[in-house]
Amino acid sequence: MSKKKVSYKWAFKEFIWPRKGIVLVGLILIIFKSLSGLVLPYASKNLIDEVIPNRDMKALSLLLAAVCFAILIQAVTSFLLTKILSVEAQHLISKLRAQVQKKLLKLPVSFFDNQKSGALVSRVMTDVEGVRNLVGTGLVQLIGGSITAIISLIILLKINATMTFFVLVPVSLFAFIALKAFGKIRPIFRERGKINAEVTGRLTETLNGIRVIKGFNAENQESKTFEDGVEKLFLNVKKSLTATALITSSSAFLLGLASAGIMGIGGYFIMNESMTYGEFVSFTLFLGFMIAPIVQMSNIGSQLTEAMAGLDRTQELMEMAEEQDPLNRNIVLQEIKGDLKYKDVSFSYEKGKEVLHSISFDAPAGSVTALVGSSGSGKSTIAGLAATYLNPNSGLITIDGIDLTKVDLSSYRSQLGVVLQDDFLFEGTIRENILFPRPEASEEQLLAAVKGAYVNEFTERFEEGLDTVIGERGVKLSGGQRQRISIARAILANPKIILLDEATSNLDTESEMFIQKSLHSLMQNRTTLVIAHRLSTIKQADQILVIENGNIAERGNHEELIEKKGRYYDLYTYQSKI
Numbered sequence: 001m002s003k004k005k006v007s008y009k010w011a012f013k014e015f016i017w018p019r020k021g022i023v024l025v026g027l028i029l030i031i032f033k034s035l036s037g038l039v040l041p042y043a044s045k046n047l048i049d050e051v052i053p054n055r056d057m058k059a060l061s062l063l064l065a066a067v068c069f070a071i072l073i074q075a076v077t078s079f080l081l082t083k084i085l086s087v088e089a090q091h092l093i094s095k096l097r098a099q100v101q102k103k104l105l106k107l108p109v110s111f112f113d114n115q116k117s118g119a120l121v122s123r124v125m126t127d128v129e130g131v132r133n134l135v136g137t138g139l140v141q142l143i144g145g146s147i148t149a150i151i152s153l154i155i156l157l158k159i160n161a162t163m164t165f166f167v168l169v170p171v172s173l174f175a176f177i178a179l180k181a182f183g184k185i186r187p188i189f190r191e192r193g194k195i196n197a198e199v200t201g202r203l204t205e206t207l208n209g210i211r212v213i214k215g216f217n218a219e220n221q222e223s224k225t226f227e228d229g230v231e232k233l234f235l236n237v238k239k240s241l242t243a244t245a246l247i248t249s250s251s252a253f254l255l256g257l258a259s260a261g262i263m264g265i266g267g268y269f270i271m272n273e274s275m276t277y278g279e280f281v282s283f284t285l286f287l288g289f290m291i292a293p294i295v296q297m298s299n300i301g302s303q304l305t306e307a308m309a310g311l312d313r314t315q316e317l318m319e320m321a322e323e324q325d326p327l328n329r330n331i332v333l334q335e336i337k338g339d340l341k342y343k344d345v346s347f348s349y350e351k352g353k354e355v356l357h358s359i360s361f362d363a364p365a366g367s368v369t370a371l372v373g374s375s376g377s378g379k380s381t382i383a384g385l386a387a388t389y390l391n392p393n394s395g396l397i398t399i400d401g402i403d404l405t406k407v408d409l410s411s412y413r414s415q416l417g418v419v420l421q422d423d424f425l426f427e428g429t430i431r432e433n434i435l436f437p438r439p440e441a442s443e444e445q446l447l448a449a450v451k452g453a454y455v456n457e458f459t460e461r462f463e464e465g466l467d468t469v470i471g472e473r474g475v476k477l478s479g480g481q482r483q484r485i486s487i488a489r490a491i492l493a494n495p496k497i498i499l500l501d502e503a504t505s506n507l508d509t510e511s512e513m514f515i516q517k518s519l520h521s522l523m524q525n526r527t528t529l530v531i532a533h534r535l536s537t538i539k540q541a542d543q544i545l546v547i548e549n550g551n552i553a554e555r556g557n558h559e560e561l562i563e564k565k566g567r568y569y570d571l572y573t574y575q576s577k578i
């Protein structure tokens, strides 16, 4: 309950208050619109009781002019309302989407590990759409409708109080049912957003993993999972439709009952002459004006409910802790040397399941440290800590003697380069992909990186050279070529620290040679932490750490470890054999 209050208050403070000017203009417009709408029923009474019996042609033309004027005002105000409020609402949606995306990128990597990217896309694109109803015509219509309803009620009371009280009973009953129903619908809508995001997320994953799915002949299984998701969504919509149907039919029933009653009471009053024909007709019309906004409000009510459910999720996201905690991370690094030290570092992803135990090692500036060991032993976790994707549970990691958990992330990461196995290249030209970390780099710097990573060796064969588009709309590159582009990108970024996750895929000897050469230019004079799969890389390393079950089982350089005939020797001789 309290959560509900917070989000309404939050939504008001966040979205409506900063636009009070526009919302006020909207309100004034809607008041004009509502008042001009009341001219017609008011005129009817005059027409029937006075103008027609007196055959007053002049009054008739005046009446007609007044009604036409009112209709014109209604048309103009409607136009302006849409123009001003709806445009502002759409503007707000785009601003909010940008804000949510920005916030999303500030969240720690661990957040993304537990989320489907499709679900996050829906958070950015769909959830925020709700503000359209808050700032757009929805809220203003709700207020305008209330004003019309109240004024109509006063007029109805003036025309005939008894009849009005009779009508109020079913109307209040309806309002009560509608309110109750909205209370029920809101959690359903909130749930719907979640299901929607899940289903979209799964679909995105299916499409991304199409090779694996086809390779394992798992199409049917995937379709089944998707069908289940869609079914869940359907059941959710069905639930909310029941509530909506309840509102609609109860409104029709109760309001129909009220109309029947009015026929009876009105007929009786006219017969004993305590009510005129004109009063009866205008009562019926005003009643319509009182009831229509209430029914309309129930529609807007459900829109607002849906909007709030989406905004609830947006608010939740906007309040999450960012990885750059300004209180703790306040040491802004200048240019670093690149001395990386791990001291008794332990880490667990989940409570009670420690995956690194008291790891200590030094990676002096400019050195290459190779991490080797079996799968799941903790190599990526060690690298993730150096990337500040993760923070140690205990122990200390320092860069040039400064605690890494205290440094300003941007000042550190701008001196860090990562080359990962499944390196991410986006659709665009090769040039754009290389320039990505440093768009302002000069042509010379770009070309130096291109040469350093031997990218020119294959782009020279392309007609468009570096401007060749890659990805869906362009050429397909081999695994080795993609790696070289990501290495060129890292060379261009010119970081002091390199985290490198070597690709395991076997390349042909020529490709292998180019990769080796380009890695060599990348690692020069940079502190490198490499999850190494290639013996040639490992042999070059200043130190090799053999990681087993979250511990450093052995350390030393290649010769030392071979001589030791321990775990590394086994790994090495095994790999040489295959």
Ligand SMILES: Nc1ncnc2c1ncn2[C@@H]1O[C@H](COP(=O)(O)OP(=O)(O)OP(=O)(O)O)[C@@H](O)[C@H]1O
Pocket: 113, 349, 350, 355, 373, 374, 375, 376, 377, 378, 379, 380, 381, 382
């Ligand atoms: N996001 C995560 N949440 C929970 N546990 C994780 C997460 N990532 C890794 N782990 C666990 O932590 C342990 C170490 O994983 P890590 O990825 O560091 O190993 P690795 O040596 O890099 O393996 P590989 O060579 O296969 O990539 C594993 O037991 C793994 O299951």
